[in-house]
Amino acid sequence: MRMNRYTWLLVLTFTLFVHFASQAQDYFKDGGEPGKTYILMAHPTVKNIETMKFLIDNQILFIGEAEIVGIYYSFENYDYSQSVDFIQENELKDFHLQHLTGMLNTDNVYTENDFSNNFEILFDQTLGIFFFGGPDIQPVLYGEENQYAVVTDPYRHLFEVSLLFHLLGGTQNPDFVPLLEKNPKYFVTGFCLGMQTMNVATGGTIVQDIPSEVYGIDDPAEIVQLDKDKIHRNYWQEIFENDRLMTTNFHQLRLAEDGFFRNEVKWKSEVSPPVLSSHHQAVENLSDCWEVTAWSMDRKVIEGIRHRKYPHVFGVQFHPEVTALFQAGDSLMFSPSDQPKTYLDRIGSEGLKFHKKYWRFISKSIQ
Template identity: 50%
Template sequence: MKQFLSAFFLFIFSANLVAQDFFRENFDTGKTYILLANPTVRNLETVTFLIDNNLLNVNKRKTRFVGIYHEQQAYDFEASRRYVETRGLNRFYLHEIRGKLDTTKLYLENGYTAEMRNLFENSTGIFFFGGPDIPPAVYGEKNTRSVVTDPARHYFEITLLFHLLGSYRNNHFEPFLHKNPDYFVSGFCLGMQTMNVATGGTLIQDIPAEIYGAETPEATVQNGKMNMHRNYWQKISTDSLLMTINFHPIRFTEHPFFGESVKVAKTKKPLIYSSHHQAAEKIGKGLEVTAVSNDGKIVEALTHTTYPHVFAVQFHPEVPALYENQQQKKFHPDDTPQTYHELIGRQNVKFHKKYWRYISKTLKKAAR
């Protein structure tokens, strides 16, 4: 009986550690909390890898991570709760936003404003991760080439970023960061696109078709490897070793972000991990372009003109396979298989590590 009671109370204690109501309960206000939007198992694995390998360098004694999401999202976050619990990730928690998403009030104070303000006031920053296409209606366009699979996620993340940063779509709204300009906001791929849309920007719905006039994968590959932002050979060939992504160079604009903040030579054109078919078009309120594709046609990075710790990239510096040898893949059917770590090369890994050092430094400043 004693063993049963011990196991029961241990189960209850463990369940409380990963309860999906974190900011509704009594939490330790002496800790530093970083929010993770869309805390899927994969994203939790990624953040854990970055911390364990000292890429994301935070105060492990004091820093905690809280995954936030909306209950209507197309993902079973119970899997995330089980992952946190079974792996004993005692620095990770979950918080579920509940209620009906009103798409007519994404750029207004709405039923989530008070809860989002509570998240903001009790955290030092937030990461937004990659994912599927945003519904074009939220940036005032018809759906011509977007594949929308998780609208609730986009509605939640867009209204959250609107509340944080403001938008051309509501110039009268005072963004949360007005009260705390040092708050950290960053994103990767979809995360950057969401930041742009939330602040009043728009998107190119399909890069090959709208930028290069290529309507098929066969036409897209004729544009050359450097003009592909994901791998279209895998849509043509049945070779099981073909990667879905591409490595291509970016170049920095005249903006000082990469040169002065990240400390990368302006003349460098680092290879990056690219996996997208959409991109920022009209740029949102308060944002400036800091990097573009090699041909200058695609926005690869943004930063904020007012809030120093707000920036995002179109590429994926967070992918663990960049930093260690994992599966071997190839871009073209005739290529020799290599790991992503080998393909990107030592000098380009250094660029990504510098980017993470800057993120870590910025998070520490935001936490002061």
């Protein structure tokens, strides 16, 4: 029997709110709680929940009375029962989970699909959303063959790319009306993979491997000889086994003159702020809806983007959310001959000021 559109949407909504108590929470099953405000976070792993809690508890991120709802696709490559247990065991009353289920594939990610109605439900009930770092996006989603990508969580990417396409629209389907047309002040930000996903969802492409495609080298022994501002993760760990070698690298940013970071984040210092990077991919062709806010020092890697139409939609390639940037932690080395230092020591007082200013801007962007 064929179902009409109304019946089909009812089925989709019901599917969203089916409750599996042992695996997920369906916080919006009854529409949340009247009078409360909510902010979404994609990929709500235990680590990402801990990060959000730290930023809020330490007054780095200010969200007022809003509560956090983590959303995820039921086919993602992560056991979200860990997140359920973590929230319950730590009595995190301001953190909730919402799982979504349905059919997603490369043919329907950039059009109306099983998730469209539920994406709109979530959009209408929330102030904004955070997208976190993670593994490589499958190149088919930006129209390329796989040359260097290591794809370990394809369903997560299908979900987050489709969600961002629904929020922002994209050149893949120009007639599609994005949800932000209803509320242009909705907040969207992403870190590392999050920023890359924002670009892919709107029609952009990805550099599949920075050393190979940007600098023409693929041997870790050659990569580590590059200037540190050209290295975007720590390749020393592929040469030496040492538990004290960090997986990341710190490099400086080149900020757009008279642009986003200068005028809106209010970073007026002449110091090029040091940031933490842990990625081998980057934005390549930028969708026309974005403007660049920052680059690597040699301008070969885009480090920040901002939407041209929606004022509270922006992302960065680096990791401003890492908690070790704001507290004393383990002392680690970049290379075997390096002096061990904490992340906090590596960014220094100016770097700490920059990161706190950026989080203040994020906080003000959530309305």
